Amino acid sequence: MKGQLSYIIKPITLVMIIVLLIVLYQSISESTVREKLAQNRLNAVSGTTDVLLVLANSYDCLAYRTGSESVYSNVVDVNKLDDFSKKYGAIEPECARSYEFGWRAKIYEVGKDGQPTGAIWAFGAQDFSIGDARLDYMNLSMPIAIRRSEKMISPGKMEVVLVEGDLEKIAGGIDWFCQVGKKGRMTSSSFSIYIHGTVDYDAGSLCLTPAGSKKKNCRQMLCQLEFEGLKSAGEHLLSLSYVEGKVVIK
Amino acid sequence: MKGQIFEIFGFLILAIAVIGVILLIRYFMVGSFGKTYLAMAERHVYEEVHAGVNSIFFMTEEKSGRSLMELVGVAAYMGNDTINFGSSIGDVNVVKELEWRFDALYGKGHWHLQAKYPDITPDVQMVMVLDASASMCYAVKEISMKMPALIESFVRQGKGVTATLYMLPGGADCCNGYKLQCANQFNETPFFHCRGITDIESKCDTKTAKGTGIQTDEDYGNGIACAIEAGPVEEWNPLSVKLGIVISDELPVGSECFGDQRLGCCPGQDYAEQKKSLQAGIDSAKKYKIPIFTIQQLDYEDKESKKCGTICFRNSGCPGGICNADLQLQCACTDTVTQYHRDMASATGGDAFTLDSLSASDLIDKINEIIIRAEPVRKPNLEAGSPVPSNKNTRVVEVLIPVSVSGIYTKAYVTQWS
Numbered sequence: 001m002k003g004q005l006s007y008i009i010k011p012i013t014l015v016m017i018i019v020l021l022i023v024l025y026q027s028i029s030e031s032t033v034r035e036k037l038a039q040n041r042l043n044a045v046s047g048t049t050d051v052l053l054v055l056a057n058s059y060d061c062l063a064y065r066t067g068s069e070s071v072y073s074n075v076v077d078v079n080k081l082d083d084f085s086k087k088y089g090a091i092e093p094e095c096a097r098s099y100e101f102g103w104r105a106k107i108y109e110v111g112k113d114g115q116p117t118g119a120i121w122a123f124g125a126q127d128f129s130i131g132d133a134r135l136d137y138m139n140l141s142m143p144i145a146i147r148r149s150e151k152m153i154s155p156g157k158m159e160v161v162l163v164e165g166d167l168e169k170i171a172g173g174i175d176w177f178c179q180v181g182k183k184g185r186m187t188s189s190s191f192s193i194y195i196h197g198t199v200d201y202d203a204g205s206l207c208l209t210p211a212g213s214k215k216k217n218c219r220q221m222l223c224q225l226e227f228e229g230l231k232s233a234g235e236h237l238l239s240l241s242y243v244e245g246k247v248v249i250k
Numbered sequence: 251m252k253g254q255i256f257e258i259f260g261f262l263i264l265a266i267a268v269i270g271v272i273l274l275i276r277y278f279m280v281g282s283f284g285k286t287y288l289a290m291a292e293r294h295v296y297e298e299v300h301a302g303v304n305s306i307f308f309m310t311e312e313k314s315g316r317s318l319m320e321l322v323g324v325a326a327y328m329g330n331d332t333i334n335f336g337s338s339i340g341d342v343n344v345v346k347e348l349e350w351r352f353d354a355l356y357g358k359g360h361w362h363l364q365a366k367y368p369d370i371t372p373d374v375q376m377v378m379v380l381d382a383s384a385s386m387c388y389a390v391k392e393i394s395m396k397m398p399a400l401i402e403s404f405v406r407q408g409k410g411v412t413a414t415l416y417m418l419p420g421g422a423d424c425c426n427g428y429k430l431q432c433a434n435q436f437n438e439t440p441f442f443h444c445r446g447i448t449d450i451e452s453k454c455d456t457k458t459a460k461g462t463g464i465q466t467d468e469d470y471g472n473g474i475a476c477a478i479e480a481g482p483v484e485e486w487n488p489l490s491v492k493l494g495i496v497i498s499d500e501l502p503v504g505s506e507c508f509g510d511q512r513l514g515c516c517p518g519q520d521y522a523e524q525k526k527s528l529q530a531g532i533d534s535a536k537k538y539k540i541p542i543f544t545i546q547q548l549d550y551e552d553k554e555s556k557k558c559g560t561i562c563f564r565n566s567g568c569p570g571g572i573c574n575a576d577l578q579l580q581c582a583c584t585d586t587v588t589q590y591h592r593d594m595a596s597a598t599g600g601d602a603f604t605l606d607s608l609s610a611s612d613l614i615d616k617i618n619e620i621i622i623r624a625e626p627v628r629k630p631n632l633e634a635g636s637p638v639p640s641n642k643n644t645r646v647v648e649v650l651i652p653v654s655v656s657g658i659y660t661k662a663y664v665t666q667w668s
Contacts, residue, residue: 009257013258027276056301110354143305
C-alpha cells in the first residue's frame with residue numbers, strides 16, 4: 001500500500017513542480033516586460049522634463065538674455081517664439097532635440113483664470129507613431145514668463161507632448177547620423193531596430209505605416225535620404241553612410 | 251509513510267521558495283522602477299514649481315511696468331504691501347498682483363508665499379511753504395536759526411530727512427534783521443534748501459492752480475500745490491515718506507475782505523479766492539497722496555487773554571522807514587484760519603498745529619514732532635496665498651529678493667502643494 005501511494009504522489013509532485021516552474025518563468029517574463037515599460041515611462045517623463053527645462057532656460061532655445069548678461073531662467077523671448085514657430089513648424093529645434101523621442105511644444109499666455117489668452121505658439125514634430133509602434137506618450141507642462149518688452153512680461157505655460165515610438169527612434173537615429181556626418185565626424189554607421197509596420201521615404205519625410213493600418217505617420221528629416229524603405233515589420237539592421245550631403249541607407 | 255510525508259513537505263518548501271522568488275522579483279525589479287518613476291515625477295513637479303516661482307518674479311505688473319521681484323523689493327523697503335507710484339500710475343497692491351498669477355499657474359489654495367520685510371526706516375522728504383507776509387517775521391527767524399540744525403540732528407541719527415522750504419512771494423524786510431526771502435537768510439545744507447516759490451512756478455502753475463498761479467504772499471493753498479507738483483530740490487524719491495508743511499497765520503491768499511475796508515474776518519464774505527486756493531492745495535496733496543501738516547502762527551502776545559500783538563518791518567512808506575503794524579485783522583480771523591488749516595490737514599491725512607505764542611519759539615518743536623510722526627507703520631512681512639496644510643506633501647522654493655535702495659536682500663519662501 002505504501003509503495004502504491006508513493007507511485008501516485010511522486011508523479012503528482014513532479015507535475016506540481018513543473019507547474020510551479022512554469023509560473024516562475026512566466027512571472028520573470030512578466031516582470032521583464034513590466035520593467036521595460038516602467039523604464040520607458042521613466043525615460044519619457046525624464047525626457048519631457050528635460051525638454052521643457054532646456055527650452056525655457058537655454059539661450060540657444062527660448063530663454064531671454066540682455067546683451068552679454070546672464071540668461072533669464074524661465075523667461076522666454078516673444079521674438080524667439082515667433083522665430084521658432086516659423087522655422088520649426090514640423091521638426092524639433094536642434095537646441096532641444098532628443099534622438100530617442102519626438103515632441104511638439106505649445107506655448108500660450110494665461111489670463112487671470114489660468115486659461116489661455118491671446119497668441120499661441122507651436123513648434124516641433126507634427127506627427128507621431130501610433131498603435132503598436134508607439135511605446136510611450138507623455139504630456140507635461142511648465143509655467144513660464146513671456147517677455148514682449150522690458151515692461152511687459154506676462155504669465156504663460158509651455159506644454160510638451162512627447163512620444164517614444166518606432167518612427168521617432170528610426171528618424172532620430174538617422175537624424176543623429178546626419179548631424180554627425182555634416183560635421184565630418186563619421187561617414188558610416190549601423191544600427192538595428194524593431195519596426196511595427198513598414199517604412200518609406202518620400203519628399204524629405206520618413207513615414208511609418210503601422211501593421212494593419214493604412215494611415216502613414218511622417219516626420220521631416222534633417223538630411224536628404226537615399227532609402228528604399230522597410231517593406232516588412234520586424235527587426236532590421238540599417239547601414240548608413242554619409243555621401244555628398246546625403247544619408248544613404250541600406 | 252514517513253518518506254511520503256517528507257516528500258510532501260519538500261514540495262511545500264519548494265513551492266514556498268518559488269513563491270518567495272516571484273515576490274522578490276516583483277518587489278525589487280518592478281517596485282524599484284515604480285519608486286524611481288515616482289521620484290522622476292516628483293522631480294518634474296519640483297521643476298514646475300521652481301520654474302513657476304522664477305517666472306512669476308520676472309513678470310511685470312501692467313500699470314507700473316515693473317517686475318514683481320522689484321515690486322516685492324520696494325514693498326519690503328516700504329514695509330507695506332501697497333505701493334503708491336504717483337498720480338499717473340496710482341496704487342499697486344503687491345499681494346494682489348502675486349495672488350492672481352500664482353492662482354493662474356498653480357490654482358487657488360495650492361500655494362503660500364512669505365517674505366520677511368527687513369527693519370528699514372525710509373527717508374523722509376518735506377516740502378514746506380512759508381507765508382511771506384510781515385507777520386511771519388518771527389517764524390523766519392526761528393526757521394533760519396534752528397531748521398538746518400534740526401534736519402542735521404535727524405541725519406546724525408541715521409534717518410534720511412530732507413526739507414525744501416518754498417518762500418511765497420513778498421520778501422518783507424523784518425526789524426529783527428531777517429527778510430522773508432531765501433537769499434542770505436538760511437544756511438543751505440545737503441539736507442535743507444530754501445527756494446522762492448516763483449522759481450518753480452513755471453513747473454506747476456497751470457497744473458495746480460487752474461491757471462491762476464500763486465497770487466499773494468499768503469497764497470499757501472496754491473503754493474503747497476505747486477511745491478508738491480514740482481517736488482523738493484532733490485526731486486521726489488518714489489520710496490520716501492513725503493510730507494507737506496504749511497506755515498501761516500492767515501487764510502490762503504489773505505484774510506482781508508477784498509473791496510471791504512473793514513478789518514477782521516468777514517462772515518458775510520464767501521472767500522471764493524481763499525477757498526479756491528485751499529482746494530488747489532488739497533487736490534494736489536490728494537493726487538500725490540502727500541499729507542499736509544499745517545502750522546498756524548498765533549498773532550497774540552498772550553494766548554490766554556488773546557491780546558493782539560504788533561509787528562515791525564521796514565518800509566520806506568513808514569516814518570523813518572520803520573513800520574509798526576498791529577495784527578487786528580489777523581487776530582480777528584484766527585478761528586477761521588484754524589478751521590481752514592484743519593480742513594486742509596484732515597482732507598489730506600495730515601494734522602493741524604497751532605503755535606503757542608507770537609514769537610513762534612515752538613515752531614521747530616512742531617516740525618520735529620511732524621517728522622517723528624511721519625515714520626510709517628511697517629508690516630513685519632508679506633504674506634499671500636493659503637495656509638500651508640500639515641497633511642500634504644509640500645515643495646518649498648526659496649527666492650532671494652533685493653530690497654530696493656537698501657543694498658540688502660530678503661528671502662521669499664514659496665510653498666506649493668497638490
